[in-house]
Amino acid sequence: MNRRLQHELDDxxxxxxxxxxxxxxxxxxxxxxxxxxxxxxxxxxxDQAGTRxxxxxxxxxxxxxxxxxxxxxxxxxxxxxxxxxSRIVQRLQYCHLLNQRNGSxxxxxxxxxxxxxxxLTGHAGENELYGRSGELHASLRSQVLAAx
Numbered sequence: 001m002n003r004r005l006q007h008e009l010d011d012x013x014x015x016x017x018x019x020x021x022x023x024x025x026x027x028x029x030x031x032x033x034x035x036x037x038x039x040x041x042x043x044x045x046x047d048q049a050g051t052r053x054x055x056x057x058x059x060x061x062x063x064x065x066x067x068x069x070x071x072x073x074x075x076x077x078x079x080x081x082x083x084x085x086s087r088i089v090q091r092l093q094y095c096h097l098l099n100q101r102n103g104s105x106x107x108x109x110x111x112x113x114x115x116x117x118x119x120l121t122g123h124a125g126e127n128e129l130y131g132r133s134g135e136l137h138a139s140l141r142s143q144v145l146a147a148x
Contacts, residue, residue, distance in 0.1 A: 010080065013070045017084040020063045024091040027056045031098035038105045 030052045037045035067085075071078035078085075 006074070009070060009074050013067065013078065013081050014084070016063055016066045016070060017081055017088065020060060020067065020088050021084070021091070023056050023059050023063065024088055024095060027053065027060070027095050028091065028098060030056060031095055031102060034102050035098070035105070038102060038109075 030049050034046065034049035034053065037043075037049055
């Protein structure tokens with residue numbers, strides 16, 4: 001392989017890794033914003049964070065496909081960029097932890113909402129208000145709990 005092609009591959013991989021690092025950093029920021037939206041019960045901000053999170057995830061998938069393509073072209077180029085890739089992987093692991101934390105908050109809130117609905121419908125002792133396919137059980141519809 002001539003030096004010019006080697007240099008172009010180096011530059012291309014460095015650019016892809018730089019773009020990936022920026023996208024991962026933005027993803028971490030979005031996950032932090034998502035947590036703030038959860039804490040504030042701000043549904044608009046939560047929707048925006050979800051949309052941005054999805055777009056960044058797609059961007060990262062595309063960039064990773066480019067990275068893999070470049071790495072397969074010349075393994076020596078990929079080996080030279082290993083330190084940059086390692087930083088990206090560490091940051092992705094951090095993003096995974098943030099996402100798990102946010103998912104835990106959502107799960108807790110969902111359970112609280114289900115318990116509140118069960119109390120309101122008079123079925124506080126039953127575990128499921130919705131079936132596996134998401135439909136509301138007909139026997140769990142609101143009922144009169146008391147009359148004056």
